[in-house]
Amino acid sequence: MEAAQFTCLFLLLLLACELLPEVGAEVEKSSDDPGATQEPTWLTDVPAAMEFIAAAEVAVLGFFQDLEIPAVSVFRSMVQKYPDVPFGISTDSGVLAHYNVTGNSISLFRLVDNEQLDLEGEDVESIDETKLSRFIEINSLYLVTEYNPVTVGLFNSVIQIHLLLLMSKASPEYEESMRRYQQAAQLFRGKVLFILVDSGLQHNGKVISFFKLSKSQLPALAIYRTLDEEWDALPMAEVSVEQVQNFCDGFLQGKLLRENHESEGKTPKVEL
Structure with missing residues (x-):
């Protein structure tokens, strides 16, 4: 009886060992679940970065030579705050050179006007969540x-x-x-x-x-x-x-529909 129990336990252990790779795969898949903590997409070369930027109306990229600076953790925290905005990160020297980055930089790319807006130097060194959030919100212009x-x-x-x-x-x-x-x-x-x-x-x-x-x-x-x-x-x-x-x-073409054009008392230029 004891021999039979031992054999059964051994077979169960053997089966568990064979299933370990599959279990690991399931854990890896679970990282894609909506509830899982999201991370920026790693961009290892220029084609990957160009494709990433071209696929979104607004994309935010962190270009870092040093991943130990505080700005990196601030940047990563934005991924959770703005789930509809794609975030990418790169340390590749070729990618940084392609986008004219010479140090650590956080850049926002807009499809609507093909703009690259950069935070560099002291702006990156002193960045916090409030400042980075404002940078993203102010500059995120979409097709509409x-x-x-x-x-x-x-x-x-x-x-x-x-x-x-x-x-x-x-x-x-x-x-x-x-x-x-x-x-x-x-x-x-x-x-x-x-x-x-x-x-x-x-x-x-x-x-x-x-x-x-x-x-x-x-x-x-x-x-x-x-x-x-x-x-x-x-x-x-x-x-x-x-x-x-x-x-x-x-x-x-310079054609205006409104009939009356006021030449005096024009409204001061303000942000509407």
């Missing part, structure tokens, strides 16, 4: 960026022409209108910065009044050039790709 007067620094973009869709997100037509607006945004990538202004929010009332519109005229398009503060507005019953395209093309 929702207007936020606190965190979105639209004047930071190199694109000087901003198109605003002023519309309530509570509107039954909102989802379809946004789909068409995003389609049009792809036609003007790098030329016009597309913005959504939720007219249902009280604090956005000043944006509506800036363009001399009333809520009864919404939805509407408004376009603004930061260089000379020229603007135009177009109330519409329905948002369509053709309307958006024609409105943008007209403004780019």
Whole structure:
């Protein structure tokens, strides 16, 4: 009887040893679970970095020569805070050289205007979660960026022409209108910065009044050039790709729809 029990235990132990690699594989797979702690993607060469950046509207990369500096742990903490933003990290000298990085740097890449915005030198040495969060939030401009007067620094973009869709997100037509607006945004990538202004929010009332519109005229398009503060507005019953395209093309060609142009008392240049 004891011999039989010993044989059974031995067979169980042998089976467990054979299963160990499979168990290890399951543990490795579990790291991909949504609840698992996320880490930046390691980028080991230039092609990998280029592919990583090109695949997202906004990507944040940490270029580090020294992984022991405090900025690295701060950078890694952002992965949890911004799950919708891809984070990459590289120590490869070829990658750093390709992106003109000579020391430790944290860079944000925007597809909408092909911009690379860098935190370097003392800015990286003194970085904390608050400073890095603000850097990401201020500079994260997407194909269509929702207007936020606190965190979105639209004047930071190199694109000087901003198109605003002023519309309530509570509107039954909102989802379809946004789909068409995003389609049009792809036609003007790098030329016009597309913005959504939720007219249902009280604090956005000043944006509506800036363009001399009333809520009864919404939805509407408004376009603004930061260089000379020229603007135009177009109330519409329905948002369509053709309307958006024609409105943008007209403004780019110098054709304004509004009849009265005030030459005096121009509104001071402020961030809307």
